[in-house]
Amino acid sequence: MKLAEVLLPYQQRWVGDRSRVRVWEKSRRIGASYCEALQSAMEAAKSREAGGQDTFYLSYNKEMTQTFIRDCAFWAKVFNMVADEAEEVVLRDEDRDITVYRIRFASGFNVWGLPSEPRSLRSKQGRVILDEAAFVDDLPELMKAAFALLMWGGSVSILSTHNGEDNAFNELIKDIRAGNKKYSLHRTTLDDAIADGLFKTICKSGRPPKPWSAEAEEAWRAGIIADYGDGADEELFCIPNRSSGAYLTASMIEACMEDAPVITWTEPAADFVDWPLHIAETWTKGWIEENFAPLLAVLPEEQSHFCGVDFGRSGDLSVFWPATEQRDLRLTPPFVLELRNCPHRTQQQILFAILDKLPRFSGVSLDARGNGSALAEACRQQYGQGLVREVMISEGWYRETMPLLKSGIEDRTLILPKDSGILxxxxxxxVVKGVARLPEQRTKDKTGGRHGDSVIACAMMLDARKELAAYEPWDYVGVPLEGFDLAGWR
Incomplete structure (x- = not known):
């Protein structure tokens, strides 16, 4: 029997992930612990030469531990692994006796179910599973104890539904998304699981089995959501509770602000869009030379540079946010450029003038929604897809990118111009349903409306740094053959 026959795609992705530390942000009742039990049995059944090892499972209550051990025993039988029956063992401890659960395999390895206490992992070696980690008493201490096993080649799996915005598990998730923790992260909501066939599997395994239909699936989904009521977002859709309000405070933002120019382009005449192309380009070239060409000319040649673009035309601003990656990894903008009512052709001319002059230009990400797709596509054609990302802003993009922005502000590695509009x-x-994003409402300033345009441009710059920084253009330098004796070379 193959894994694809017994596990759904999201479960296969988890089992196939061989990272030393894996974290799974998940909905309830999608079979996460079930597939962990399968992997634990498979690892324990291997010989030492094949990489077999013990597994130590810890959760916040006894019933979950018993269920996990029973699932391991079930998988051992399904795959004909030689193992004893599950047993309850009392271990003598200096403070008090501890009841644990164990399955012994013919390989000599075991699967253990332990209490969720750091001392449970003393002097252990192997895999550690921290299940429903958001509900244990002291997750940071438990993780500290578990990570000690990594020294000897083990692995740590941390999986849970959410238990509040301020919970240590949610803080771990935010650290991973911000790039502060280099762990593997999986996320599976109820809808993700349904899309991968969860309800179809439920229908097949029912007693008796039931036929699947889209109508039955929708009714089942609605019933599950109704059962959880106000807790559905947290329990089923990976959105921690008590998550609303402002994402960044004024004091946090102002602490990162330094003197850097914010340059504003406005149309020189109401009919500028109708000017002949050569006249418009000549005027724009002069404007560029006057306003920011000198700032580009003094950028450090040895440092990498990135850029982010948020596109707007008549309603919103277009904002170009170039940045220098300093030696201490701070990202500093030489300037930020805001364009109001700027024609498409002029935006392209100005953007290319910036990117052409950035030393060690390493990537630009652009908002490619709607009319922004034309500028993003032209940029890709000019500089190549290795240096250009066309971003379709979505909730997923907000979820992955905004923690980078917040982390940069908290660490003061992201420098912002001291400007009221940017503030x-x-x-x-x-924060809307656990994800930081822009609201629909627009603010007003003395020159017109704003809709968070500069924060999106800055986030796009961070996106470029994250996704494109590994790209390094290179040229082949050949060896001159003049005077080289090919006949004598073998």
Whole structure:
């Protein structure tokens, strides 16, 4: 029997992930512990030469531990692994006796079910599973104890539904998304599981089996959501509770602000869009030379440079946010450029003028939604897809990118221009259902409306640094053959 026959795609992805530390942000009742039990049995059944090892399972209550051990025993029988029956063992401890659960395999390895206490992992070696980690008493201490096993080639799996915005598990998730923790992260909501066939599997395994239909699936989904009521977002859709309000405070933002120019382009005449192309380009070239060409000319040649673009035309601003990656890894903008009512052809001319002059230009990410797709596509054609990312902003993009922005502000490695409009943009971020994003409302300033345009451009710059920084253009330098004796070379 193959794994694809017994596990759904999201479970296969988890089992196939061989990272030393894996974290799974998940909905309830999607079979996460079930597939962990399968992997634990498979690892324990291997010989030492084949890489077999013990597994230590810890959760916050006894019933979950018993269920996990029973699932391991079930998988051992399904795959004909030679193992004893599950047993309850009392271990003598200096403070008190501890009841644990164990399955012994013919390989000599075991699967253990232990209490969720750091001392349970003393002097152990192998795999550690921290199940429903958001509900244990002291997750940081438990993780510290578990990570000690990594020294000897083990692995740590941390999986849980959410238990509040301020919970240590949610803080771990945010650290991973911000790039502060280099762990593997999986996320599976109820809808993700349904899309991968969860309800179809439930229908097949029912007693008796039931036929699947889209109508039955929708009714089942609605019933599950109704059962959880106000807790559905947290329990089923990976959105921690008590998650609303401003994402960044004014004091946090202002602490990262330094003197850097914010340059504003406005149309020189109401009919500028109708000017002949050569006249418009000549005027724009002069404007570029006057306003920011000198700032580009003094950028450090040895440092990498990135750029982010948020596109707007007549309603919103377009914002170009170049940045120098300093030796201490701070990201500093030589300037930020805001364009209001700027024609498409002029935006392209100005953007290319910036990117052409950035030393060690290492990547640009652009908002490619709607009309922004034309500028993003032209940029890709000019500089190549290795240096250009066309981003379709979505909730997933907000979820992955905004923690990078917040982390940079908290660490003061992200420098912002000291400007009231930029302060307003960054303060406009709101947490909606656990994800920081821009609200629909627009703010007003003395020159017109704003819609968080500069914060999106800055986040795009961070996106470029994260996704494109590994790209390094290179040229082949050949060896001159003049005077080289090919006949004598073998």
């Amino acid at each position: 307003s943009d960054f303060r406009s971020l709101r």
